[in-house]
Amino acid sequence: MSKNSNDVAYTRENDVVDKYRSISEDTNLSSEEYRTALLDVFKQYERLLEDTKLLTTLGDRLQRKLRSTNILIKQQSEEIQDINAGLHQKNIELKLTIDELTRAKASRKAQTYLLIITFLIFMLSEYLENFFDNNINRIVEYVLSVELGTNTFWASLPFKIILLLLFKPLEGWLERFFLRQAMDKDKREILKKVQSDQVEGSVTSS
Amino acid sequence: MNPLYINQTDETPNVILDPSANKFVFIGNSYPENSTKFYTPILNWMREFIDMSQKQDLAVDFNFDYFNTSSAKYILEILRLIQEHNNKGNTCLIRWYYFEDDTDMLEAGEDYQATISVPFEIVQRSDSF
Numbered sequence: 626m627s628k629n630s631n632d633v634a635y636t637r638e639n640d641v642v643d644k645y646r647s648i649s650e651d652t653n654l655s656s657e658e659y660r661t662a663l664l665d666v667f668k669q670y671e672r673l674l675e676d677t678k679l680l681t682t683l684g685d686r687l688q689r690k691l692r693s694t695n696i697l698i699k700q701q702s703e704e705i706q707d708i709n710a711g712l713h714q715k716n717i718e719l720k721l722t723i724d725e726l727t728r729a730k731a732s733r734k735a736q737t738y739l740l741i742i743t744f745l746i747f748m749l750s751e752y753l754e755n756f757f758d759n760n761i762n763r764i765v766e767y768v769l770s771v772e773l774g775t776n777t778f779w780a781s782l783p784f785k786i787i788l789l790l791l792f793k794p795l796e797g798w799l800e801r802f803f804l805r806q807a808m809d810k811d812k813r814e815i816l817k818k819v820q821s822d823q824v825e826g827s828v829t830s831s
Numbered sequence: 832m833n834p835l836y837i838n839q840t841d842e843t844p845n846v847i848l849d850p851s852a853n854k855f856v857f858i859g860n861s862y863p864e865n866s867t868k869f870y871t872p873i874l875n876w877m878r879e880f881i882d883m884s885q886k887q888d889l890a891v892d893f894n895f896d897y898f899n900t901s902s903a904k905y906i907l908e909i910l911r912l913i914q915e916h917n918n919k920g921n922t923c924l925i926r927w928y929y930f931e932d933d934t935d936m937l938e939a940g941e942d943y944q945a946t947i948s949v950p951f952e953i954v955q956r957s958d959s960f
Contacts, residue, residue, distance in 0.1 A: 633871045634867065
């Protein structure tokens with residue numbers, strides 16, 4: 626029996642091989658019988674040649690199809706990589722823009738609050754001036770035995786300078802406070818969106 | 832005769848060989864890891880069908896997206912069996928489907944058509960098939 630005899634795709638070919646092997650080994654056949662067998666072998670061979678041509682053509686075509694598909698996949702993969710790289714860059718730019726926008730918002734809010742605080746400090750300084758005038762000056766005059774009169778300018782000046790110097794750090798502190806607040810809000814919103822997406826996903830899958 | 836149903840996978844086609852419903856279909860890809868293992872029951876079924884059936888017309892649909900070379904050989908054997916059935920006086924028809932842009936599958940059908948002497952229709956396939 627020939628090789629691959631268990632392969633049903635080649636049953637016919639295997640049968641031909643087996644048949645003509647036994648004929649070739651039979652020494653009792655006449656020349657006419659050999660001739661008939663040879664003609665039959667020729668027909669079988671012709672058919673096998675046709676099959677081989679067909680299968681080679683089909684094989685080549687399938688290989689070409691596979692190759693062109695592979696090339697297409699490779700091109701698409703490269704295009705996707707380029708798109709991804711572009712998206713990544715855009716994402717970075719977008720994040721920077723959002724950060725700057727958040728910072729600008731926080732800064733504007735801090736300035737508004739600072740304006741209110743400035744007004745309050747102004748009111749406080751006015752009150753302090755009055756306070757110095759009524760209380761501190763008298764104590765200083767009594768302790769130092771000097772006449773300050775109603776001029777409270779020099780006595781209240783250091784306090785006013787301290788209040789003035791507090792403006793800049795206060796502005797920075799307010800800006801950082803509002804920035805942190807805005808970022809926390811963004812984080813909460815993102816978390817909320819992720820959670821709702823997860824809930825939607827589990828509902829869809831169930 | 833009992834019908835033969837084989838479910839479709841990524842690598843093997845959906846096969847329906849049902850004489851009572853007069854439905855003979857091959858749909859999908861055909862590049863099994865072991866083509867012999869996959870096609871042996873099909874060829875055996877076809878052989879039995881041809882040997883047993885008295886008079887039955889046969890229309891077989893081949894609707895492949897892709898097939899490998901060993902599958903090509905088995906498809907040829909199936910077509911030869913159909914041809915044998917046709918030569919016995921049964922009316923046989925082979926319908927070979929292809930997508931509009933899949934010229935390779937169209938040409939494969941044309942090659943089979945040229946090799947087999949059975950009525951052979953090459954049909955352009957729509958998505959809704």
